[in-house]
Amino acid sequence: MSAPFDRLLIANRGEIAVRIIRACAELGIESIAVYSDADAGALHVQMADRAERIGPAAAAESYLSVEAILAAARRSGAEAIHPGYGFLSENAGFAEAVEAAGIVFVGPPPATLAALGDKLAARRTVAAADVPIVPGLLVPLGDPTTVGLAEVGFPAMLKAAAGGGGRGMRRVDRPEEVPAALAAAAREARSAFGDATVYAERLISPARHVEVQLLGDRHGNLVCLGERDCSVQRRHQKLVEESPAPAMGLALRAAMFESARRVAETVDFSNAATVEFLLDDSGHHYFLEMNTRLQVEHGVTELVTGLDLVALQIRIAAGERLPDGVLRVEPRGHAIEVRLYAEDPYDDFRPVAGTVGAWQLPGGPGVRVDAGVTADTPLPPEYDPLLAKLLVHGGDRPAALARLRRALDETLIGGVQTDLGFHRWLVDEAGFAAGEYDTSLVPDRWRSGPDLGPAETALAAAAGAAARAASGTAARQPAVRYDSAWGRLARREAIDR
Amino acid sequence: MSAPFDRLLIANRGEIAVRIIRACAELGIESIAVYSDADAGALHVQMADRAERIGPAAAAESYLSVEAILAAARRSGAEAIHPGYGFLSENAGFAEAVEAAGIVFVGPPPATLAALGDKLAARRTVAAADVPIVPGLLVPLGDPTTVGLAEVGFPAMLKAAAGGGGRGMRRVDRPEEVPAALAAAAREARSAFGDATVYAERLISPARHVEVQLLGDRHGNLVCLGERDCSVQRRHQKLVEESPAPAMGLALRAAMFESARRVAETVDFSNAATVEFLLDDSGHHYFLEMNTRLQVEHGVTELVTGLDLVALQIRIAAGERLPDGVLRVEPRGHAIEVRLYAEDPYDDFRPVAGTVGAWQLPGGPGVRVDAGVTADTPLPPEYDPLLAKLLVHGGDRPAALARLRRALDETLIGGVQTDLGFHRWLVDEAGFAAGEYDTSLVPDRWRSGPDLGPAETALAAAAGAAARAASGTAARQPAVRYDSAWGRLARREAIDR
Amino acid sequence: MSVTEIRVEGHLSQIDDGWSFAWLDQARGTARLSRDGRSQIVLVEGSGTDWTVTLGGRRIAVTVRTWRERVLAEAEVAAVAPGGPLEITATLPGLIVGVEVTLGSEVRQGDPLLSVEAMKMQNEVRAPRDGRVTTIAVQAGETVARGALLLRLD
């Protein structure tokens, strides 16, 4: 099969840029990376066939600069641009500018991005198509707020109309909290999206966050590639995703798939998108939003379907038809993804800066890692602290969980605090292990994690003391043995090899 | 589900020991590694929960010592022993001694190992069960040889009755070559297996080497998990395996599966085994032998079936029934494995000694690596030079091949020559790419590989000269740029990051 | 090297018997820590007295100080402390085995004040600066908790 394009530019960085570079390599397409000054030595730049500098470290002047990216595309002769996720991926203006430059945008049509980018407009459209939406306003929250909010009820969520990624969101439990929360949400929305419009939804709690993956070609074929449960979140942002969603009945799944299709049919849809829903504890689902791009967690769906979503996105963008094998695919087994962030889960998942030190990834059966960094990679503070995604696939959920536990135990990341310890805790957390969890898991059950236990303390003490005693010695040479308690001399001896 | 055993000892080393350790970790079983003095720092020792020394570097005194391994099992309280492949895995005496010690042997019953270990006896049994065997003798090649060989015809293969792994084999093209070849084969057979018995088969050429994976429990369930084409061989030993076998019709596949089942039914079979066949160019298949153990290439079948064969072996050994999902599994997509050996493909695949330097493995979708070494691992000359297995899975054969090419391009192994370059050549070799190849591929088409081309020479020259110029500089600091031809000064300049 | 004080996340700790430690890749901090035939890979980064041990993904600060380093560090703290009365407190929980000064004694920086047995080790508490002993809050044979007042200098 001939390559869909000769050259494709990737308007992104980190692991998703690496993911798209790999897809290009497999499709026989020359990949063009772009990089800011902070990323000149980054992994995606090393791995691409070519790389184009697009500006200084600040995202607004590089990865968010339509002009800089289009100039790089023209310089390198790119025939297509894949935007990845985040940055300009859902920016209708960017997609339009790309197509105006005669370059193919790998994603839904620009008008579709525009229609779904306004979350409030999307609520109206979707509600009109008889898809259940989260109860709440269909118009912006105005002044006086009490009129609209009385209908919505409390607790409520204030949300940015142009929003996404958890920004511009505020929970309000009582009417008197509204003015301050609205001001804060509007300020955050204006700063993040340049649009201060805020609306209100009833807070669904407890709720699961479940999303449906869609793929459509430009010839009218649309396929629903199963769902993903993304309820493990901190700051309304996902940490863990799995497919199939635990304990979801056939009827509910069918109803959600039907809702997802209806949402897609309200627009001129093609390429890849995800319809997000909340599930309440009575088994009702409510449309949240439709993301018109590849999701971070697309690999979960790839593992259970055996498909390559990025390759399919590129083929669809080149005008190819979805083959029968894709339209009739059946999921197999169970897949889980955990996101490895440079964040401190013992301190409210605060992002941390620094440079990656050791970088040892797990291997063997059923394990996949999509990484954006490697040993000794500096982490620019300007960008998202996602280091890598660790994905596992097993015959069923218990097998996948056991594999995830094993894979996490094989992973060693030095230099910076990561959320690895959170994930390792999660695997053995009773509710998660049983598949019984919702979006309250992180705030209610993890909080800032367990205290350091005596076994860990003892191990850390031994390792630290031994490391100091052995710090002058060459690697693999002598071993240090403590035959005595704290305070005595550490002896060095040759290990028996 | 509770763990099948509390503790399991792995009577092997290298990548297969790591593979079994991973299965134990996922099953909740404590893993006990064994090691010779040459392996005290080896990866399998690092990864296991416990490790027991079993003797000096020589395999005969360590990994092949029944006494040393049983003593380690008793010391560590192991309830089961997994033999891996090679070493003692098909040794009926070892399996008997394990069971006599009250320990579970993870494999077929000892009597089955004995029955199938004698390749000549197996030929008689299998022929009696109406399974086609390679035409040739059913009795040892005696003196005078001409009587038996006249029936077989020329060219013929002389083979060790106790054989395996390509040892004790000789091709004879003319009657006058027989005496010397017979003496050599008998000598090699006696040295490798302690049994000089040799028989003769007609040489099937061209031939494909295709094998069928069987799995059976102790409750009468037997399942055929598809076939693997293993025709890419050097020295009658496999380098590459794939499933499904290219261009194999449904009728032939069904006939081979039926033959494999009949072979298994001639013995008291349970656990995992592989029935090997030769396929001639008229679509006939001939029984070669049945390997009563896990194959090196079992991962190929795991990728297309989604099963964990090692976990299933352990469950079967614990007396569990094969679940319905296993008995009715359907393969999906296409998988290919390439074996990464410390061998010089440019010098007749001569094994090389040394220490691994850089060790960068591929990642991303559809890639699996089972490695027995890591950066800085010394390679003991006493053992097989297999470093790792690189496996890929794709929607179809072209997708799997593209993925393999991409994964090989991401792999960097320093310190020793490997066969990586052979595999990279193979992916683009016209016959292999088309699925049209047989066991003559390596000797006829690769020989000792292509000569170094002008582009590689230029790149090597530039890299060597630049490395020397930059050898005093710190990593990631300055870049060296050649703005002039050979002979001028190399300038150092900061790279723009 | 004789190690006298180990703190894990700031808290005094001790090491159990029989650990064996070997670097795998010292430059990147990977090492193998074994005991009773069981081993695990740990990540240990740092140098001198300050180390970070990563266990199960959690970065744990470990301070490893010799007697000399501890005295110097404490003297440094004392040196920057403002003048006036100084309270000497127990840095480890332990048993007072000797009191070397009497009420009203004039002491010089570095003079021994008390002997405390802690974690199977006998440690001398020395004067962080010159001064006069105005309070002695403990006596030999008494057990003290961490942070307990031992004596005051003027």
Added chain:
Amino acid sequence: MSVTEIRVEGHLSQIDDGWSFAWLDQARGTARLSRDGRSQIVLVEGSGTDWTVTLGGRRIAVTVRTWRERVLAEAEVAAVAPGGPLEITATLPGLIVGVEVTLGSEVRQGDPLLSVEAMKMQNEVRAPRDGRVTTIAVQAGETVARGALLLRLD
């Protein structure tokens, strides 16, 4: 550093323009080699004059010698050669630009014998040992192939 001779698997080679090279992990030999905006990761192991470059999994021996190292290496070869007449041959194909000796001259080790321009560089061929010039096989302006006889010393 001025590089004068590069051999790939023993054969003289030259470097094209415009390569840029940066170590990624010098300890393990990974580096990035770029030209015209395209880059690839290469593995370069070794030190001093002897390097191994791994390309597509193939280990390729590369010798990088300065003029001085080359002369020393050749002198070493000559020094261990048995006495008697010595043939000086062209180590690179090139153009003879000057002959510094005449038939019968007595020369000392290190004396210039000829100038050869090769690969855009002018190189002097020096006497590997003391001796007398018994043959001059070339003249200025002549082009010689690698291995061609230049002159003989007795």
